[in-house]
Amino acid sequence: MASNVGGTHRAGWEPRSAWATSWTAAAAVLMTFGGIMAIFQGIAAIAEDDVFVTTSNFTYAFSLTGWGWVHLILGALVLAAGLALFSGAVWARVTGVALAGLSMLANFVWLPYAPVWSIVLIVIDGFIIWALCSPRRETTPQT
Numbered sequence: 001m002a003s004n005v006g007g008t009h010r011a012g013w014e015p016r017s018a019w020a021t022s023w024t025a026a027a028a029v030l031m032t033f034g035g036i037m038a039i040f041q042g043i044a045a046i047a048e049d050d051v052f053v054t055t056s057n058f059t060y061a062f063s064l065t066g067w068g069w070v071h072l073i074l075g076a077l078v079l080a081a082g083l084a085l086f087s088g089a090v091w092a093r094v095t096g097v098a099l100a101g102l103s104m105l106a107n108f109v110w111l112p113y114a115p116v117w118s119i120v121l122i123v124i125d126g127f128i129i130w131a132l133c134s135p136r137r138e139t140t141p142q143t
Helices: 017-047 064-086 089-108 116-131
Strands: none
Touching: 017 064, 017 089, 017 116, 064 089, 064 116
């Protein structure tokens, strides 16, 4: 088979879909940004900053410090997965979907503490999952 040097088409293989590649890159950027913001959110919660309002009688009641550690660790994992997505590896996409789902759950139970930010991150995580799971034509053999 011919090589793909200089962007030429390899015999017997379809070119990568620019659409799928660009959505994966967008998901990688959003995951990187979301991971950094979750890290900052976790640090602020661990420091028990006055930014957050604590509520009583909330079903998913952790201490503010406990939620801070959850967001800090999850944010670091999301950041690492977002950076790994730039390589285009399939494992990074699978990990990205799983971590975006966990981030959605964490932000759902975080709603009473920061409602607007939680809703924004839930929507972004939904977009990330959609972008990483959307059908793509990636370098597959032609039949």
